[in-house]
Amino acid sequence: MRRVVFVALLSRDGRLALVADDLPGAPPRWVLPSGSVRATEPYREAAVRVLHDAVGAMPVRGGAVEGCCWAQVPVPVGRNRREAHVFVFRLAAAGAPPEHLPWKRATHWAGPEQWQELCTRRDLPDVDVLLTGYLEGWIPDGRITLGP
Template sequence: MRRVVFVAVLSSDGRLALAANDLSGALPRWVLPSGSVRATETYREAAVRVLRDAVAAMPTRGGTVEGCRWAQVPAPVGRSRREAHVFIFRLAAADDPPEHQPWRGATHWAGPEQWQELCTLCDLPDMDVLLTGYLEGWIPDGPITLGP
């Protein structure tokens, strides 16, 4: 089973940071920064590592909500079993537009109207609900199951 983390970085105005997924010979598509969980890591440790790889030394603060997409049994036809967790981080500096922050690689900032499309690209159902609930404060702290 593959263990994967996704990092959702939100700006002070509620936009989501997306990184370019550079597939050689193809147009880049915008996705959440992600990575595999190493054998010796927890999901949260892997998320912090992925975050640091993406944003270098940009000051962020971690949220207390964790979206979980549990592995499906049996695995869908043509796919490996995958368990994914989404960790939410906020930019600590609210005075500077997020476009001026030091990212490694190309970054795009997506508003809530683009979050549903993101759910499809990342195969993370209910991502828009998770982010909206987090920003509006009606999702409780702790792990939240995404999708069926």
């Protein structure tokens, strides 16, 4: 089973950091920064590692909500069995977010009205609901299951 973490990094004004994916031969899409979880690594530790790659030494604080897409059985044809967790972080510095993050790919800061369109992945549903609920305070702290 492949284990993956996604980092939802929010600016103080509620915009989400998205990066361009780098699939060869395909037009770029805006996606959440992500990475694979190492064999014995906890999900949160992997998320902090991916976050550090994305922001370098910029001050951030972790949110108390974690979105989970649990591995499905049976697996759809042509897909690998995969479990994904989404961790929410916020920039600690006031003011506008930096135009570019140290992340290796281009950065785009998307407002809530763009989340559903820009971070839609058929294998990572309901991220826009998770983030809206986090910002508005109606999603409780802890793990939230995403999707069906």
